[in-house]
Amino acid sequence: MIGAIQKMLFPPPPKFYGVMGIWYFVDDAAKAVATLRQAGHKNVQVFSPVPHHEIADALGEGTSLVRWVTAVGGVLGCTGGFALCWYTIYTWPMVIGGKELFSIPPFTILGYESMILAAGLSNLLGMLALARLPEIRAAAPYDPRFQEDRIGIWVACAPDKAAPVEQMMKGHAAEEVQIHA
Amino acid sequence: MSQTLTPPAPHAAPVHDDPEKRPITQASLNDDVLKLISLPGKIWWAAFIFDLAVLGVALAAVRNLIVHGWGVSGFFRPVMWAVDITNFVFWVGIAHCGTLVSAVLFLFRSHFRRAVYRVAEAMTVFGVLTAAMFPAIHTGRPWFDYWLFPYPNQRGIWTNVRSPLEWDVFAVNTYLTISSIFFLVGLIPDVAAVRDRARHPVMKFIYTLMSFGWSGANYQWKHFYGAYLFFAALATPLVFSVHSVVSWDFAMAQVPGWHSTLFAPYFVAGAIFSGVAMVINLLIPIRKAFKLEHIVTLDHMEKLAKLVLLTSTMVGYSYLTEFFMAWFGPNKAEADLFWFRATGYLWPAFWTMFSCNVIFPLLLWFKGFRRNMVAMFIMCLFVNVGMWFERFVIIVTSLNRSFDPATWFHYTISITEIALIVGSFAWFFMFFLVFVRVLPAFSIAEIKETLPVPRRGNGGH
Numbered sequence: 001m002i003g004a005i006q007k008m009l010f011p012p013p014p015k016f017y018g019v020m021g022i023w024y025f026v027d028d029a030a031k032a033v034a035t036l037r038q039a040g041h042k043n044v045q046v047f048s049p050v051p052h053h054e055i056a057d058a059l060g061e062g063t064s065l066v067r068w069v070t071a072v073g074g075v076l077g078c079t080g081g082f083a084l085c086w087y088t089i090y091t092w093p094m095v096i097g098g099k100e101l102f103s104i105p106p107f108t109i110l111g112y113e114s115m116i117l118a119a120g121l122s123n124l125l126g127m128l129a130l131a132r133l134p135e136i137r138a139a140a141p142y143d144p145r146f147q148e149d150r151i152g153i154w155v156a157c158a159p160d161k162a163a164p165v166e167q168m169m170k171g172h173a174a175e176e177v178q179i180h181a
Numbered sequence: 182m183s184q185t186l187t188p189p190a191p192h193a194a195p196v197h198d199d200p201e202k203r204p205i206t207q208a209s210l211n212d213d214v215l216k217l218i219s220l221p222g223k224i225w226w227a228a229f230i231f232d233l234a235v236l237g238v239a240l241a242a243v244r245n246l247i248v249h250g251w252g253v254s255g256f257f258r259p260v261m262w263a264v265d266i267t268n269f270v271f272w273v274g275i276a277h278c279g280t281l282v283s284a285v286l287f288l289f290r291s292h293f294r295r296a297v298y299r300v301a302e303a304m305t306v307f308g309v310l311t312a313a314m315f316p317a318i319h320t321g322r323p324w325f326d327y328w329l330f331p332y333p334n335q336r337g338i339w340t341n342v343r344s345p346l347e348w349d350v351f352a353v354n355t356y357l358t359i360s361s362i363f364f365l366v367g368l369i370p371d372v373a374a375v376r377d378r379a380r381h382p383v384m385k386f387i388y389t390l391m392s393f394g395w396s397g398a399n400y401q402w403k404h405f406y407g408a409y410l411f412f413a414a415l416a417t418p419l420v421f422s423v424h425s426v427v428s429w430d431f432a433m434a435q436v437p438g439w440h441s442t443l444f445a446p447y448f449v450a451g452a453i454f455s456g457v458a459m460v461i462n463l464l465i466p467i468r469k470a471f472k473l474e475h476i477v478t479l480d481h482m483e484k485l486a487k488l489v490l491l492t493s494t495m496v497g498y499s500y501l502t503e504f505f506m507a508w509f510g511p512n513k514a515e516a517d518l519f520w521f522r523a524t525g526y527l528w529p530a531f532w533t534m535f536s537c538n539v540i541f542p543l544l545l546w547f548k549g550f551r552r553n554m555v556a557m558f559i560m561c562l563f564v565n566v567g568m569w570f571e572r573f574v575i576i577v578t579s580l581n582r583s584f585d586p587a588t589w590f591h592y593t594i595s596i597t598e599i600a601l602i603v604g605s606f607a608w609f610f611m612f613f614l615v616f617v618r619v620l621p622a623f624s625i626a627e628i629k630e631t632l633p634v635p636r637r638g639n640g641g642h
Binding site for chain 1: 211362363370374390412418
């Protein structure tokens, strides 16, 4: 029974073609990434328990685009909050103390809260979409040591091109190199 | 040379006689934090069963309220808010500290937050869940609570968007949503570490879902921290706005003791004060029981104690300002109310508040006191008692002694109300007890960032 559940929930991993190198020292891993990219491997993926700036620099990563998704969400939320106040106050007019129906100070509070809510939700959705989460199918072979203290560098390549990648990784003091062919 | 630069074995457990100075490595940190996620022992089960028993009594009280009406609680005009709204404001206040520690201190790059923020964030989410129950029950007919939200209906009626109570609906629900997202997103990398160690297939499946299939890939980290910064940037003004809005539930009314522009900053400072005290109360037993003194160090605890001291002075300043304005200002009802607060029949509540929030915390000026965990634990209990009484004093004394002496009323607390107070703690701790056993109570990924980066160029560190 448990075996059947296990099979259903955790199907066998897909077949990968490429080379996975494992490092402990961050500077070695960063140099390996730079060398691999200089050698023309643009599809290098790095797995690590924490992000490292020097590896991000070696990968040539820019700033996340999630900020624009968040900004759009915030603008829409603020507009929506004010629009809700405006629409509801004229649809169900309640004159209190002879004051104007359109009252900017209280509407600002609702507009502000709606802005934060929509910006937060769009920030979440933007992050999930850009980071390709949830990751239903693994993009590379996974090793639980990447959640502890080891750094993995994955280069997807055809089996006949694996040998030079392996040499490059070993040249940068990889602790372990696995060829997936 | 090459020998010294050999990477350590993945689980080399560092040892040290002094628990505070036990060294941490990236792998040992996983072991230390994830050991909390295991089958609980007898003490945990005893605490959990006791908690559920207390909660059962409170639920019986809620059932009575709903079936027989609010009369059974002793609520009569004009004191219609009493303990319910006191509990609401108290728990919203408790919740605020989590966002302060996780978001505000993140923006200020205060590294000490990394060791303590997960507990504070969990406290935020559970605190808001506890707080939100009280207005929901207080409506008297909770099955109609959806009326609080603006939605199109056949009668063409909409909520009054100019009412502070409606602002509260928006503020508290936004806060619950954003703080829950912030908490769950922060958990993703750590839950991936739990997933990798889970043995039972069902647990592994649940943790896989919660971790969104996180692998620690570079593109995941890039967008994770891109979004995290914005969560912090959004949550920071939210903290200040939500408790300001809560304070305006009172300040917008022209009741003596409530109608003051001081209320927003006064409430925010009070919220952080009680929240940090509660974090300390939660952290002290956890770090002791699970031997985590090297992760949550005395230095971290002392920094939290300084936050308590700072906010205590702000709260004390607010108390004195209120009294000064009542004495100095032209409003006789206000002056009478403040004199009544300190000397009327509810004087024990006022002086408990003042002693616990202003006088006792003066001991925190002493370093030796701040670094004594037993003393700190007791002090923070007093602070929370004092802060509960602060909300009680604000609400009950003002309502029961308004402008017209004909409406004055002698309020006494009822058994039902006491059941609600105790039940709110049971409800909160039910979530918290489960949390420490099923999710990483400390942020593995963020604490790792404070450890020395292993570099060959640095001789291994």
